[in-house]
Amino acid sequence: MKKLKSVWIIAGGAERIAELSAGAAAWGEETALLYAGEREKAAGAGTVYYLGPLTGVSYLSYIPAIVALVREKQPELVLVESSRNGRLAAAAVAAAVGVSALTDIDSLEADEDGGGIVGRRMVYGGAAWKTERVSGPTAVVCVGAGVFPPGETPPPGEVIETRSEAAPGIRLLERKENPAQNVNLPAAGRIVGVGRGLGAAENLGAVRAFAAALGAEIACSRPVAEEERWLPKERYIGVSGVIAKPDVYIACGVSGQVQHMAGIDRAGVIVAVNKDKNAPVFRQCDYGLVADLNAVLPRLTELFI
Amino acid sequence: MRIVVCYKCVPEEQDLKIRPDRTPDWSGAARKIGQYDLNAIEAGVRLAESAGGEVLALTAGAGVGDSKLQKAVLSRGPAAMYGIKTDEETVSDSLATAWLLKAGIEKIGGVDLVLCGEGSGDIYAQQVGPLLGALLGWRTLNAVSALSFAGGALRAERALENSREVLLADLPAVAALTTDANLPRIPGMKDILAAGKKPVAVWDAAEVSAPPPRGAEIVSILAPEKRERRQIIVEGESEESLAAFYGHLRKVLR
Numbered sequence: 001m002k003k004l005k006s007v008w009i010i011a012g013g014a015e016r017i018a019e020l021s022a023g024a025a026a027w028g029e030e031t032a033l034l035y036a037g038e039r040e041k042a043a044g045a046g047t048v049y050y051l052g053p054l055t056g057v058s059y060l061s062y063i064p065a066i067v068a069l070v071r072e073k074q075p076e077l078v079l080v081e082s083s084r085n086g087r088l089a090a091a092a093v094a095a096a097v098g099v100s101a102l103t104d105i106d107s108l109e110a111d112e113d114g115g116g117i118v119g120r121r122m123v124y125g126g127a128a129w130k131t132e133r134v135s136g137p138t139a140v141v142c143v144g145a146g147v148f149p150p151g152e153t154p155p156p157g158e159v160i161e162t163r164s165e166a167a168p169g170i171r172l173l174e175r176k177e178n179p180a181q182n183v184n185l186p187a188a189g190r191i192v193g194v195g196r197g198l199g200a201a202e203n204l205g206a207v208r209a210f211a212a213a214l215g216a217e218i219a220c221s222r223p224v225a226e227e228e229r230w231l232p233k234e235r236y237i238g239v240s241g242v243i244a245k246p247d248v249y250i251a252c253g254v255s256g257q258v259q260h261m262a263g264i265d266r267a268g269v270i271v272a273v274n275k276d277k278n279a280p281v282f283r284q285c286d287y288g289l290v291a292d293l294n295a296v297l298p299r300l301t302e303l304f305i
Numbered sequence: 306m307r308i309v310v311c312y313k314c315v316p317e318e319q320d321l322k323i324r325p326d327r328t329p330d331w332s333g334a335a336r337k338i339g340q341y342d343l344n345a346i347e348a349g350v351r352l353a354e355s356a357g358g359e360v361l362a363l364t365a366g367a368g369v370g371d372s373k374l375q376k377a378v379l380s381r382g383p384a385a386m387y388g389i390k391t392d393e394e395t396v397s398d399s400l401a402t403a404w405l406l407k408a409g410i411e412k413i414g415g416v417d418l419v420l421c422g423e424g425s426g427d428i429y430a431q432q433v434g435p436l437l438g439a440l441l442g443w444r445t446l447n448a449v450s451a452l453s454f455a456g457g458a459l460r461a462e463r464a465l466e467n468s469r470e471v472l473l474a475d476l477p478a479v480a481a482l483t484t485d486a487n488l489p490r491i492p493g494m495k496d497i498l499a500a501g502k503k504p505v506a507v508w509d510a511a512e513v514s515a516p517p518p519r520g521a522e523i524v525s526i527l528a529p530e531k532r533e534r535r536q537i538i539v540e541g542e543s544e545e546s547l548a549a550f551y552g553h554l555r556k557v558l559r
Contacts, residue, residue, distance in 0.1 A: 100520025
């Protein structure tokens, strides 16, 4: 693959910076990171544009500065972390350069013949893949976790303070951190997924014990997070949630709706436990157990300890 | 306050058929208001109910000129509906869609606040709201889980991955709502009857705007290749069943 001249990263968390940086180094001759936050953490690309701190300021305030830098330097590709701030920054940059940002991309390729950058995302609730080509001077892509294999990150380079003016007309009144919800499902090797078939939040204890015995992360379906609220939203797998590809996925009380299964389609092995023999999940799994989850889970856990 | 709520009429997923060449076939598929847009409509109507002002609904693409879908949106509270006629391909592109909506908002005129859903119910790129704000040059917020007016400005709570922030944004502004912002109402018979009497304006895309730019070109839309799974199913809760299932599990977990 012929390398692009300049690939930029817009990201905040160290893990995501490292991942996108590996991607940027594979794609581009030069890399740069646009970063707001703690000054000493501004590292991870050939050049770092340090936008400013996030104490007392919303990330939103730096978006005009991000747009101005992209306009001025015109990188050929901007890789943006798939976060809420990332998607907002991506749209602002995309509007400025006249493209649609490709978001939640699961694969990215350079089109050697037709030119441009080609990315693929899930659409229609997981029923199809939409592949799109962006052929502007600058392509903007929001990349989910796990898309780029870990690779070499460029040696720490120059840090340029942009000293940009904060956007007028937006003021941060309050911020509450909730770091408890840090979970990296896309990187998990084993995941136990909880569906509504669990019955009640009280039964989560048995799932936790089972997951712990297996060394697995816990995830869930959308209704479990958004309607029942047994688990936080960050843990739901599906088209509008997390797309994961563990070696093993164990679906517990998950019916197997397409929106959920699309989010786990690339798991190495899918295992299902459900008391409904006719649940669609049994047609999409490698191994299944037709049984009452709450009766068998503690017994299975014992076998694994 | 004049609030515009944007929405997209998307095909009903259950009506999707996949052709042998894996392309989707939507012929005969019913349309509905995108599920995430219902939160934007509800948020706009509640804001106007509590703070005063009017709520207008705006869409582009499918659902324009369809009296059932027009009634569906108006029965949820907006005072009028504006629709921009355009083809399916145009509204499958984030930039083109935002461009048309911007033109519609400018034609409506005097708009203080635009609300969008988090993403469309079919594509869900989550870009149209943020793009629209950028194109209009207005204060733009996404991930908004609560909002109110405060001293002529918008007070918005944003739900981020690791934090929640409360912001005060000057108007005019564009906000994209999260799904937990509210529980959209179910229109009653009275609302549905009243909806039939509300004004509807339909514009051709050419009436409101120059041809919108496409931000990306579709290479293909294809159903995933079916991945065959082994489907080895054990039934029952007996010791034997559990031992058999455990045997399989142990193999894959090794």
